[in-house]
Amino acid sequence: NAGVTQTPKFRVLKTGQSMTLLCAQDMNHEYMYWYRQDPGMGLRLIHYSVGEGTTAKGEVPDGYNVSRLKKQNFLLGLESAAPSQTSVYFCASSSTGTDQPQHFGDGTRLSIL
């Protein structure tokens, strides 16, 4: 099993460009999450989903949109990238609840110039 797979692993964007980060999990988990990790800030939750077709805002949702059209996939979109969105983005999933252990992908390193 691959677990949680994130694509791409690295990306450089110019300010104002858009892009979509893809997260796929093969564990049949209901819950999926998107985090950003910045130096000295720990992990901050952007958006999450408690099941196919659902999304909810986390701590830092502004500037991002998400979609969960299929249970195994969770997409994170940046409509108009800003330098403040330069970060490492992590996707995670959990099986039965938001308080359960999460399985993480290895991250997408995104630089906005």
Add this chain to the structure above:
Amino acid sequence: SQQGEEDPQALSIQEGENATMNCSYKTSINNLQWYRQNSGRGLVHLILIRSNEREKHSGRLRVTLDTSKKSSSLLITASRAADTASYFCATSGNTPLVFGKGTRLSVIA
């Protein structure tokens, strides 16, 4: 916020020594979890301790939880160079997991 806060921010020890990291939080929780992150990788779940538990063991890991003090500690015994990583606590309550900023552990061979 119920965010956990780890202490110390960084810790450097010799191989074979024990490493202790602490986590403090602010509000009531359902459980508290510890994760490890190796450089350039995602977080890996280590152990979960429920709010009605006081101590839990997993291999060389020992976790304690004191809900009256709103604190937890992670002890790694007989550390190895491979334990070098960042360690995060995460608390769960009425919201999804909230992660602390982590403790960076360096184990010197």
